[in-house]
Amino acid sequence: MTVFLIAVHALLWTILLGNVVYLARSRPRPGQAVEQPLISILIPARNEAQNLTALIPSILTQSYSNFQLIIYDDDSTDSTSDVVGAELTDSRVSYLRGDGPPPGWVGKVSALYQASRQASGDIYLFMDADTQLLHRDSLSRIARIFQSESDTTVLTGLLGLAGKGRLLVSLVPFTILAALPWFLVRRLRSPLLSALNGQLWMIRAATYHALEPHAQVKNEILEDVEIGRYLKTSxxxxxxxxxxxxxxxxxxxSFADAWQGFRKNAYLIMGGRPLPFLVYLLVFAASTWLSPFVSVYFLISAWAIKVVTDRLASIPIAVSLVSPVSFILATFLQLDSAIGHWAGTIHWKGRNVTGD
Structure with a gap:
């Protein structure tokens, strides 16, 4: 077991260091996009009034002006419609409202699919409602990076993290950077070595409509990972x-919201099957039950990996200092998520997303 754990940690370090080099080559630099094709920015919203008050102005003040903003309201019960309605005097903003997903569809997937039906841009930028562009040239820089890539590329991002529940939220960049070797995505054929960060991704409109990725994963809760894999196979x-x-x-x-949000995804990230879940628990238990010296070594190794991923995601050092707490919480979260999926009791934003 000790040899196995050493191999696991060596693999994590190899993936992380490879990804650090990979990311260093793609960091946005100052400057404008060479061209300004029409970008359709597509945002799903269900009870996102508070988040949209920050996101919409950050988009409308961009130096890259050739865009349309389409917000699809997935049957919100808060003041989402009022927040968006106040911006409809800007001709670039469109508001669509639905009455919930059709049978067999997950809400977010359906919302983005419906929004794409109304988009007319050359490029589609999918963003979550809780994101925010930080500088007036941010969209221009993202577009410039995308334009430098081949037509067979979908761009996705490592984003800065804000908000509450960082003991859990900080595990997102940890997973993105230490679990998937992004530098091998084009070199190895396996679709398992692929994913997207659903918080932000950009694709050419022609490619999107040729492949219809949202229609292909219409009932997937972890739709961004499945879209990434589907696109790679295509x-x-x-x-x-x-x-x-x-x-x-x-x-x-809040921390409670973070727990509920990750509860719906944690088990699926482990493959949504009992075996990977049990392997995860075995590794965690083995790391705890080994001799004190070996246990401390593995803890320090995992801790150091998280410190690196925290720095890359601009997470406060105070969160990094208590990383062992994050690892313990993640284990209990995996248990809670697995039980919820097995029992079909995962709820999110007032809906049961696993069925009754």
């Missing part, structure tokens, strides 16, 4: 870019 490769200086995401307003 010859379109995800490219991860460090956008922490240009885009932030305020995922949750």
């Amino acid at each position: 010859g379109v490769y995800p490219r991860l870019v460090n956008l922490t200086g240009d885009v932030s995401v305020r995922m949750y307003g």
